[in-house]
Amino acid sequence: MSLPFITIKEVLPDESIHTFLNFISNTDLLEDFDFFLFDQEMVNRRFKTSVKNLASEMTVQEEDFPEDTHVVAMTIDGDFILASNHYVYVVTKNLIAEDIEVYDLTPIDFFVAFEANMLASTILPNE
Secondary structure, rough: OOOOOOHHHHHOOOOHHHHHHHHHHOOOOOOOOOOOOOOHHHHHHHHHHHHHOOOOEEEEOHOOOOOOOOEEEEEEEOEEEEEEEEEEEEEOOEEHHHHOOEEOOOOOHHHHHHOOOOOOOOOOOOO
């Protein structure tokens, strides 16, 4: 059974990207979400393959993101969620650099805001 992100936030000892990724890796509580895929191995592999296959002057490369930015999730539509300690990047599946949405949020705060339908996004759905 999945937990609401607000509940997950309450059990995390801090809001760092590494704590969030460790939580995802060490629990199956996020398996039931309908919209986000958190399988780190699959999501990272898919992102790296997309970056390689779609490489052009218009698309992002891994080095375009600040150090310590990690691929966190993928939407069922194929868009990617990357995050660092203080920023979250929503990258469309076509990886067009100018389409990236940047949120000044920690990873858990981003997902809490998404769940509460408080994100202004043209990529992610609003209920």
